[in-house]
Amino acid sequence: MSIKIAPSILAADFGNLSRDCEILDKSVADWFHLDVMDGVFVPNISFGMPIVSSIRKMTAKPLDVHLMITEPEKYIDKFIEIGSDILTVHIEATSKMDNILDKIARSRIKSGIAINPNTPISKLKNYIEKIDLVCLMGVHAGFGGQQFILNTFDRLVELKNLIKIKNSSALIEIDGGVDNTNNKKLESLGADILVAGSYIFKSPDINKAISSLK
Ligand code: DX5
Numbered sequence: 144m145s146i147k148i149a150p151s152i153l154a155a156d157f158g159n160l161s162r163d164c165e166i167l168d169k170s171v172a173d174w175f176h177l178d179v180m181d182g183v184f185v186p187n188i189s190f191g192m193p194i195v196s197s198i199r200k201m202t203a204k205p206l207d208v209h210l211m212i213t214e215p216e217k218y219i220d221k222f223i224e225i226g227s228d229i230l231t232v233h234i235e236a237t238s239k240m241d242n243i244l245d246k247i248a249r250s251r252i253k254s255g256i257a258i259n260p261n262t263p264i265s266k267l268k269n270y271i272e273k274i275d276l277v278c279l280m281g282v283h284a285g286f287g288g289q290q291f292i293l294n295t296f297d298r299l300v301e302l303k304n305l306i307k308i309k310n311s312s313a314l315i316e317i318d319g320g321v322d323n324t325n326n327k328k329l330e331s332l333g334a335d336i337l338v339a340g341s342y343i344f345k346s347p348d349i350n351k352a353i354s355s356l357k
């Protein structure tokens with residue numbers, strides 16, 4: 144499988160959101176990555192359901208919704224209903240992970256668990272067989288435009304091993320600080336999906352930037 148690219152809308156121009164979504168829709172990007180932040184689980188507020196619903200109408204590409212919110216269990220039904228295709232919750236944000244994964248498993252959509260840089264990979268071991276995706280953070284969740292944490296490479300190797308040992312089919316997504324200086328190494332170590340915000344949207348040519356990560 145060739146690497147998938149999921150541009151993060153967080154770095155788009157919100158005054159021209161439909162224009163930017165149209166560019167992505169017509170591009171070789173595979174998924175739309177949508178960062179929902181609540182100002183509690185992370186110290187930043189981004190956007191919520193109305194924006195996700197609006198973007199749903201602008202593309203048929205999969206919506207990869209990354210919930211950086213506390214008690215995500217309260218909002219799972221809603222995010223399924225408004226058209227998420229992959230719903231990812233943080234392992235650090237809930238004590239109800241089993242309930243959340245059961246609920247997503249009963250729906251038509253795919254499940255993901257996101258893990259922050261300081262959380263041991265071993266915390267995933269009870270869930271790794273049940274999920275479709277791990278979102279391995281390359282930065283501390285909360286803001287776009289941060290520098291990639293180099294230790295993520297070692298964590299990726301550890302995660303890949305865990306997936307192998309547990310015979311899991313979970314895909315690995317890398318989120319935060321991804322650009323054309325680390326994409327090749329991430330791919331060679333086994334990443335399946337790369338999320339990129341600033342690198343894509345700050346570039347003078349969005350299409351070229353997406354292609355350069357492929
Ligand atoms: C960080 C978000 C990322 C972010 C990526 O909390 O989860 O998806 O938008 O942005 P860049 O690529 O700028 O690090």
Ligand code: ZN
Nearest residue numbers: 178209318338
């Ligand atoms: Zn994200």
